[in-house]
Amino acid sequence: MKYDDNGRICNRCEEYKTWDNYHKQGSNSRSPHGKHAICKQCRSKAYVHVPRTAHREQEGDLYMLECAGYYKIGITTNLESRLKHYETHNPHPVTVVKVWPGRADLERDVHDMLGAFHHKGEWFQPN
Numbered sequence: 001m002k003y004d005d006n007g008r009i010c011n012r013c014e015e016y017k018t019w020d021n022y023h024k025q026g027s028n029s030r031s032p033h034g035k036h037a038i039c040k041q042c043r044s045k046a047y048v049h050v051p052r053t054a055h056r057e058q059e060g061d062l063y064m065l066e067c068a069g070y071y072k073i074g075i076t077t078n079l080e081s082r083l084k085h086y087e088t089h090n091p092h093p094v095t096v097v098k099v100w101p102g103r104a105d106l107e108r109d110v111h112d113m114l115g116a117f118h119h120k121g122e123w124f125q126p127n
């Protein structure tokens with residue numbers, strides 16, 4: 001038997017728990033007492049997850065490049081290939097000013113701070 005007047009068996013952990021252990025469900029519920037089929041404990045576990053974007057942002061390195069008086073702030077997981085890219089698509093030498101490893105989360109703050117010097121895209125000109 002799946003449920004009785006006092007409680008029900010949780011669909012996830014398959015333990016018998018009283019109705020107090022189940023969240024209320026919407027009006028279209030077919031379950032007695034209008035409760036969910038998964039207990040509160042299992043439901044809270046099911047909804048704890050790290051947002052994908054936050055995860056991705058922690059992985060990259062924040063870097064600052066200089067090229068012909070312009071500075072670029074960006075994030076990358078592969079600075080070497082990113083550098084090659086800029087050197088191929090650019091007549092001027094590109095130098096790495098600074099790298100903050102694993103601090104991709106700082107990119108937005110740095111862009112905000114340098115807003116006054118913004119030139120184009122991710123490029124900045126301090127003078």
Ligand SMILES: [Zn+2]
Pocket residue numbers: 010011012013014015038039040041042
């Ligand atoms: Zn459960």
